[in-house]
Amino acid sequence: MSAAVRIALTVNGAPREAEAEPRVHLCDFLRHGLGLTGTHMGCEHGVCGACTVLLDGESVRSCLTLAVQARGRSVTTIEGVARPDGTLHPIQEALAASHGLQCGYCTPGVVMTLIELERELAGRPADEATVRRALAGNLCRCTGYQGIVDAALSVLNAAAQEAAQ
Ligand code: FES
Ligand code: FES
Structure with missing residues (x-):
């Protein structure tokens, strides 16, 4: 087991950070590290698209992206698409x-x-x-x-x- 590292990034426009091992995928980091469970894990190998998030505006499979790859970058998840007043996208x-x-x-x-x-x-x-x-x-x-x-x-x-x- 490798040591956890600090991962700081922007999520839905806000600075966030948490610790995770370098092997942890972005999907697990979002769900378990940051409590953003709106991003779903399906196949876990890049086929189903359930885990899709935007990384610096481009769609990525968060099950195929390591959380450390998102360090210092901007992630948008489903929690970030509605307006602040709750109006849906x-x-x-x-x-x-x-x-x-x-x-x-x-x-x-x-x-x-x-x-x-x-x-x-x-x-x-x-x-x-x-x-x-x-x-x-x-x-x-x-x-x-x-x-x-x-x-x-x-x-x-x-x-x-x-x-x-
Ligand atoms: S969980 Fe299916 S593509 Fe990521
Ligand atoms: S998998 Fe059930 S609505 Fe798409």
Whole structure:
């Protein structure tokens, strides 16, 4: 067993730090070190996407990322996407409205992936193929995906309409 090291980073805009062994994955560090249990662990080997978080704005599998790799960097988790007053992120609202979740286990990862896609599109409209390609790394065993795709298209295309005005 190796000695724990201090890991300081920014999480959801706030400085955080805790100790963890160098072998600890970011997902476990977030959940057990920092108490942020919204990031889910599914397959633990990079397939399901449930553990997706943003690291310096880019989506990563937190089950494949060591916590020490996030030292000094900025992590966004599902706990950081709603407004401070508790209002859900538009993607969360749309998923609820379109029945884009059932058990919700995949949902944090789906939300983080769609937030990244929205940023990459930068106001350009999205088509269904683009959304399905972006979500190809997020496995959902409940919904059949159509509700997730519908939610994504409604938010992304509303954002594109706003950008065009
Ligand atoms: S738990 Fe990380 S990809 Fe499945
Ligand atoms: S809502 Fe259950 S796995 Fe996606």
